[in-house]
Structure formats: structure tokens, C-alpha cells
Amino acid sequence: MYSEIVMDHFTNPRNVGEISDADAVGQVGNPKCGDIMKMYFKIQDNIIVDVKFKTFGCGSAIASSSMATEMVKGKTVEEALELSNYEVAKELDGLPPAKMHCSLLAEQAIKSAIFDYAKKNNLYYKELEGFDPDAEEDHHSHDEE
Amino acid sequence: MYSEIVMDHFTNPRNVGEISDADAVGQVGNPKCGDIMKMYFKIQDNIIVDVKFKTFGCGSAIASSSMATEMVKGKTVEEALELSNYEVAKELDGLPPAKMHCSLLAEQAIKSAIFDYAKKNNLYYKELEGFDPDAEEDHHSHDEE
């Protein structure tokens, strides 16, 4: 069901944990549909120098968090904002269709953390326009016909 | 499905044929439900001395005809009138429930022949009261629930 890369990131997730003096903290998800993702960034000179995450969710949510943190580490804030869940899923060598939304959670967690960073530092990012970190998105809409 | 006796009477039916100078001829059944039975009696001194039959019908109709002719041969007309299809079926070592009506056909064929005999000879038999040799009975009512 899952690719080898997914299973590797699930089994040995990178960057699990918290950053106590994080510059940015974001949490997304909704326990109602079973998935919560929390991300911590350390940002220096507009560069994400450290990332940690904690995830309550399925295997692909854990793997997506792990992969996404790896992908944004060392990037500028702007570059991190551009990361889409498709890229995360691609790096994971694909996710089952029903599991694509788990990678979206990772994209959203990153945005949420940067939203926090912008708020704290009075910064403006075009990409975050309209972004609502508390939106209760239903990640679990079924493709019922 | 059928007992050995049924199969024996089906394979080697007794008394198949016609009697050209029969004293009594009866025919019952309805091509609509697929079964026609014709019986010929030779009657002397109120005794059935010879019987023949022809049947268009299923295996159990043929076996019932064969058995019934054997059973009435040598009987008085009154005794023959008393023969019930249950007795025929019993002598055949039983018939499947859905096939009981085939033995009824034999009973009716005998009654029909005696009806003919009574008419020709102006005789009266209590047992034949209400008997209608042309009744279109539906032998095939299903035990649908």
C-alpha cells in the first residue's frame, strides 16, 4: 500500500520533537477527523535552520511530516511557503489517492507555522493571504458517488 | 429423486397400449400443464379383466399409470373407484411432493373410464357424483409462499 520511502519515513521519522524556543509554531488538523500536526521552526536571517514536528495521525501523516520537515530545512521562508503537498507526496514516491490529504496536512502545518512567525514579527506574505490556521477543513471527504 | 419402483415402472411400464374394443375409455389431463392420460378397460361381470393406458407426461405420470393399471386389474368396478392416488403413490414407494399430482391423474383417469362405462351402460356410482371428466383442474399450483 505504501512506498518504501513512506515506510522508511514512518519507521524512522526525521525531526520528531519540539523546539522549546521556537520562532514559529503551527498546528493544524482537527481531532475530529483524527489528525493533528504540530510544527516548530527555528528561523535565522529568513532561513529555516531547524524544524521539529509532532503528529497524531496515520502512517502517511507521519511520513509526510517527516518528509516535509526535511524539505523545508535550510530553505528561506518564502521557499517554504511554496512547498505544495504534491511535491511532498512526490518525494515520498507517491501516496494512495485516499491518503493525499495527509500530505496536505503537512503543507498546511508549514503555512500555519509561518503564519505564526509573520504575526509575531509583523511580516506580510502574499502566499498567506486568506490562510486561516483554524479552518476546520474536512480532510476526509469521500469520493462517494 | 424417484424410488426404484418408480424407475422400474417408468422403464418397463406395464399395460401400455390401447384396447380397440374397450368397454370403458377415459382420458384426463390438460395439455396446458403437460399431462394427458388415457385408459382403456375391458370389463366382464363387473370385473376389470384388462387395462391399457397411454400417457403424455412426466416420468412419475408414466409410472403412476403403469402402477394404477396393475392395481385395478382384476378388481371390481366399485373397488377400482375406491383407489386413491395416495395408494398408488404408496405402492410406488412414494413420490416427491411436487409429483403427487401425477398420481392423482391416474386416479382421475380410472374414474373417467368408469364414468364412460356408467354412461354407456346406464349405471350409477355414488363415488362419481360430482365427477366431471372434462374439469380443467390445475395440477400445477405451486406451493409459492
Place this chain on the structure above:
Amino acid sequence: MKVYLDYSATTPVKPEVFNAMTPYLRDYYGNPSSLHSYGRENKKAIDTARDQIAQTLKAKPEEIFFTGGGSEADNWAIKGTAEALKNKGRHIITTSIEHHAVLHTCQHLEKQGYEVTYLPVNEEGIISVEELKSHLREDTILITIMYANNEIGTIQPIQEIAAIAKEHKVLFHTDAVQAYGHLEINTQDLPVDMISISAHKLYGPKGVGALYIRKGTRIHNLIHGGAQERKKRAGTENIAGIVGFGKAAELAYGQLTEHVNHLTELRDYLLEGIQQKIPYTRLNGHRQKRLPNNVNVSFEFIEGESMLLSLDMVGIAASSGSACTSGSLDPSHVLLSLGLSHEMAHGSLRLTLGDQNTKEEIDYVLEQLPPIVQRLRDMSPLYEN
């Protein structure tokens, strides 16, 4: 000698099919809906079978839905669309010679307030396309016409029927239970919306079938419950059965031409032999537009069951009317629809051929059958020598 000539009732399971099935009865036992590895094996097996069947119909795998047999597929297609479209209309067109799985379902819907037109057939068992057209109405929601008949083997003008349905934007379902495995059915050329098929008619196991549902077709479920079959047909999958069905379909369509040639040759040999040797015989159905394995004849003056019994005693298995209706004693509705009298309908014999039959077997039948017919005629009050 034992000769099985009742392949349209059911076929033996091919050894290759049996071998494909056994691991799924013996070794792999997970539930395909489960996440763990036990389940995954089974899920893969179902996917493979779905692909195999899709290929034979030139369909997409996601258009194949497994069922518990051909009857369930027929019931589902008809009730499921009738229910889904009931606000659009309640008129259904079918024929008078459908299998009971279609006929009784339609009759059931009539009791629920639907109207059903039962198209008649001509003497050879074929409907008139013009007549079909003339019965189309504003509120017609479904045409369900069988591909090939199970009793007389007649093949309907499916391509034309499908074109009419498409032109009038009416859903078209065909019961192809008998056609599948004998005829090419190409859903890319044939604008049909639903097709019923069943494994045990093409050397697969009993109790498994499928409904092809063209993408986008609106249909309600017949069996509600778990999320199996993309939420359209609930119930833990009959995996071994499904694997066997897939294998059987692959085999059947892998050697279709040889299969059909073999059957056609035997069929014609058998039919001509019967007609030559037994007077007062009528061929039921169309001489050319018929399944390659079907011979159906009526012998005047005699009745079917006694013929079957006599044949059985010399080792020949055949049927009179369809196997499914033989629990009943009524003459076949199909034969009556052809215009046969009740006696003629009762005197019908269906001999349906299969892979295993040989010319020697047919010779045996041609040797055994005439005296049986003669013996029963001699006993019949309808027969005058």
C-alpha cells in the same frame, strides 16, 4: 458412456481455474479490507481478477463490480437504476424471453408502481428493433434485453438496440450471462451501460458474477453495508470465487476462436443428425443467430421430463427448458413466446455443448436419442403411428 450436454446450465471448473483458486481458500485468509499484510494479498488478487475481466470486455477495471452471481447482477442493474431514476420515469422495456432473474425482477417492480413493456419475439426468438422504438416513451428509464437466450441460444441485435438506447438517452442493460465466454463483447464499440455476467457459465465457480457499470451510470446499491467494491456492493468478497472468475474469463477469451469453432462444428453435426434421424422435430430458435453451443429441439407428442429421465439412464445429461426453471412444471415461457403450443413446448430438449465434448459423444447421443423418442411416442396418446 457419460455425456454432459448441459453446459448452459453450468460448466465444470477448469483445472487451471481450480488451481488458481485453492491458495485463496487454503493459504491467504486475510480480509481484503484490512490494512495488514494478510489482507493485502487478497486485495491484490481481487485487483488482478478485475483487470482480467475488464480486459475481456475492453472496459476499465473500475467499471467491473463483483456480485454473488448472474441473478444478483440482473437484480441490481434493474432495481438499482429503477430506484435511482424513479423521479425521471417509471417505464422499463424488456422482452418476453428474458431469464427469470430479469423477468421476475421486472414483475416485482410492476407491483411497486413501475410499468414494464415485454417485447414479443418472432418465431425464431428475435425482437423487432422497430417495435422497440415504437415503445419508447418520455418516461422510459431502462431497456433491459438479453444478449443471448439461455434456452434457445438466440442472439439479439444488441448493437442496434444499444444504438437506439443511446440515441434516446435511455439506459441499456444486457444480461450477457450466456453470451459471455462465447461472443466478443466490446464495451468500447457497444454503447451499453450495464452487463451482467456469471462465472459458472464459462468454467468458473458457482456463486460469483459481476455487473459491468459504465462510468457515470447512476445506480443505487442492492446490497448496502461495508465499503467493498468501491462502496457499491457490500459484503466480504468471495475471493477464491473472484480469482476463479478472473482466471476463467482470461482463459475463455484467450482461446475464443478455437473454442467457438469447435462448438459450432459439433453443434451443427448434432443438430443435423437429430433432424435426419427423428421425424416431427422442430428446431427452436434461429438457425444462424444462435450461440455456438446451443441445440434446442421439440419432439412432437412427447414430454420433456420423461425424455430427460430416459437420457439420464443412458448417461446423457440434458435439460428441457432452462435448468433454473425445471423446479417448476410449467412449460418454458421462452418456447411459448415463440408461438409453440403447450405440447410442443413440453416436448423440448436442450442440448448445450462445451469444451469437453467430442464427436464420439455426439455419435453416442445420436444413437441413443431416437429410440428414446420413439418409445415415449409409442406411449403417448397424442401420437398416431
Place this chain on the structure above:
Amino acid sequence: MKVYLDYSATTPVKPEVFNAMTPYLRDYYGNPSSLHSYGRENKKAIDTARDQIAQTLKAKPEEIFFTGGGSEADNWAIKGTAEALKNKGRHIITTSIEHHAVLHTCQHLEKQGYEVTYLPVNEEGIISVEELKSHLREDTILITIMYANNEIGTIQPIQEIAAIAKEHKVLFHTDAVQAYGHLEINTQDLPVDMISISAHKLYGPKGVGALYIRKGTRIHNLIHGGAQERKKRAGTENIAGIVGFGKAAELAYGQLTEHVNHLTELRDYLLEGIQQKIPYTRLNGHRQKRLPNNVNVSFEFIEGESMLLSLDMVGIAASSGSACTSGSLDPSHVLLSLGLSHEMAHGSLRLTLGDQNTKEEIDYVLEQLPPIVQRLRDMSPLYEN
């Protein structure tokens, strides 16, 4: 080590069952509806299986109707009686913890104009008999309440429910798919009108089940067509499956006490081990009134799928929620009905035991499970050390 602990999802086929089935896949291939000898063998086999199952339920053979599985049996019981009695009333009572085969069928009927009462359950998953009584109405036509739950193993007070139904002259159907093979079900003592059962839950094949219908019960067909199953369920019979079902039933009830004792012992050992070794654990369902093979626990702060994946990687097959619902990502409706929060419902693990399990296997699970739970908790934003 490989440990299968998902017996409630499905069981392996017992070798004796497999051996009983194979002749009907390989050697006997007639259609049981046929008159000839090929068909008769199969007819006899079906009769035997029907007897075997009737005996386990102390029912009459003619009260057993074979279906394509438990889901079909549930759909049939509910839709078939709803339709037959629609002029009497349109109110149905069920529970909020039924299997989807019942729940989705009831929801479907709601769209057709029926009214359904979904009885709540208490924290331990048991309905209140008083509450059931209070919902009975003049127009109540059916009570359908499962015998034992598939997720949490809870056993309902079926005897009392049946008595109430009888007293109020309302039909009573019970989904006994999980109970059958684990509990004595005696239709002579229990005034139940319909019982759904399925072969693959008691070491029989997948894709075959049965509906017990007490003599005299009015019910419409779900699958119309041929005259099979005394005209109540059309379709050529899945003979091998039916034979396997009969054999499996006979075996299960022939050794019920040993079976249940073995399971109960292992279950208690497993449950107590888990509770001892893993803090923040909740037992779901009733401690005593539960199936002998069911352990269902929720581990706070973690989610089910990642637990199943981790277990699968060390060879342990389990489930979270029911197998049939795992295609969906919603938390189990059963656990939510118990009053669990969404997080707790997500963190549930179902371990269901079977014949083949040993104490060594349970020890292995008790060794593997705690670090898995701990690792996931360490990753969870909800967990504070």
C-alpha cells in the same frame, strides 16, 4: 513471528472444510436444479449443509436460506420485511452500533419513507431494554438488533429483546454474524424471526452466508429469479461454498465448549497483560458480556492506523475499528456511540482471537505492543510525558 489477531474480520478456512469443498469444485459440476444425475449430487450436498446449519440453530432445514454472505442476509431481512409489511407500518427499531450492513440498509430505507429509531447504548455498549419498549409504536414492523458486536464484542440481552418483540407482535431480526460459532443460539427457546450468519467468520469460506427465517414469516425476495432456495433467493447456488459453510458450522458447534474456553483464557490473559503494561488504556465494551475472542482497547494520544502499520511490521495482524470500515477514515461509529472522544476512538485497537492462537503468540504481542504505543505517543502532540 507472525500472529494473526483479526479473526473477527475473517478466519482461515479449516483444512477439513477445504477438503469437504474441493470435490464440489473439481468433480461434481451439475446444476442442482437439473433433473439429471450431475445435478442430483449437488442437490444432496446442499441439503446436507442445510441440515448441518439447521442443527446448530435447532431450526428446521426449511428455515435456512443460503445467501452470498452476511451482508446480503442483513439486507434481505430488513428490506424484505419492510417491503412485505409496508402497509402495516413503516417504523423500524435498531441500534446505533449495528454493522454497516444493517445501518446503511436502514438509512437507505429512511430515504424511501421509513422511519428508523437508532437506540443508543450505554458506556459498555449495551442497549436498554426499557428504552426499546418505550420506542415501540403501533406502526413498528421490525426490530433489528445485533446479537454481538463486531468491534467491541458486546453481547446484547437478546433473550429479553426477543421476548418484548414477541409480546408486541413485532418481527425480530438479529445479525448474529459475529455471535454464530461463539454462542449457543437456540431458535426453539429464542423467539427470533430472522438470523443472519456468515461462513467466513467461523472457518468457512468467504462469500456465503445464510438467513434463518422462522416458518410463517412474511418476507419479500431481495434477489428475484429462478426457483432456488424454495423460490426465496434466486441464483445458481455456490455449492462448494455452501458445503464448506455446513461443514464449518458442524465443526464449530461440535467443539463449542473447548473452543470458547480456549479463547476466553487467551483473551483474559491478553487483556490483563495490556492493561498492566500500558498506561492510559481503556477497555471498550463490557468486561463480561462480550465475545470470548474479543479484546478492544483504546490507547490515549495515538491513532489507529499508525499502530496497525507498526504491528504489521512485526508480523502482528490486527484491526482498528472494523475491517469493513477501514476503507474509511472516519472514527468508528460504534466507539463514538460508547461516548468516546474522537481521539480515543481513533486510538482503538481490536485484537480478535481464534482457534490457532497460542499463549506464546500472546506473549509476543505483549512484548511488541508496549514499545510501539510508546513510540507513537512520543511522536504525538497530544501526549505530555
